[in-house]
Amino acid sequence: MLKHLHLLFVAVVIILFVIRVFLAQYKPELLANKWLKIAPHALAGLLLLSGIALVFEGNWLSGEYGWIIAKLLGMFGFIALGLVTIRSQGDKRWYAFAGALLVLIYIIRVAFTKQAFFFL
Numbered sequence: 001m002l003k004h005l006h007l008l009f010v011a012v013v014i015i016l017f018v019i020r021v022f023l024a025q026y027k028p029e030l031l032a033n034k035w036l037k038i039a040p041h042a043l044a045g046l047l048l049l050s051g052i053a054l055v056f057e058g059n060w061l062s063g064e065y066g067w068i069i070a071k072l073l074g075m076f077g078f079i080a081l082g083l084v085t086i087r088s089q090g091d092k093r094w095y096a097f098a099g100a101l102l103v104l105i106y107i108i109r110v111a112f113t114k115q116a117f118f119f120l
């Protein structure tokens with residue numbers, strides 16, 4: 001149940017992020033909308049909270065928990081790159097966007113493998 005909620009927040013955060021990137025590029029005036037300013041922060045907060053709740057529910061700290069730290073740091077990296085994506089322009093925007101998507105892929109692979117260094 002909690003995991004499904006977590007996955008729902010993951011999906012909504014990703015979809016909303018992609019929509020905002022396209023708005024930033026093609027319809028920047030729409031980004032001034034109050035809801036589009038508040039929703040991403042609220043959803044990122046809920047995603048984080050659901051992740052933390054899952055850590056306790058699954059007692060994940062009692063074992064090897066490097067992957068949880070990796071997900072946390074990854075999430076902060078994703079948020080930072082997301083901010084750069086929305087706020088910058090030109091090439092910089094697309095490099096940051098590509099970086100944000102790569103970090104997302106990393107986080108998702110960490111989520112499934114439960115290993116921060118799954119690629120080694």
Ligand code: HEM
Binds near residue numbers: 010052
């Ligand atoms: C962008 C951020 C995040 C993404 C894309 C993401 C993605 C996922 C996915 C795909 C799963 C399902 C894995 C599976 O079914 O095996 C999952 C589960 C989980 N996530 Fe996240 N997550 C994110 C953030 C976080 C954060 C910040 C934490 C902890 C502070 C966290 C903790 C967990 C835990 C404990 C599980 C349950 C693992 C299990 O029961 O198998 N997640 N996450």
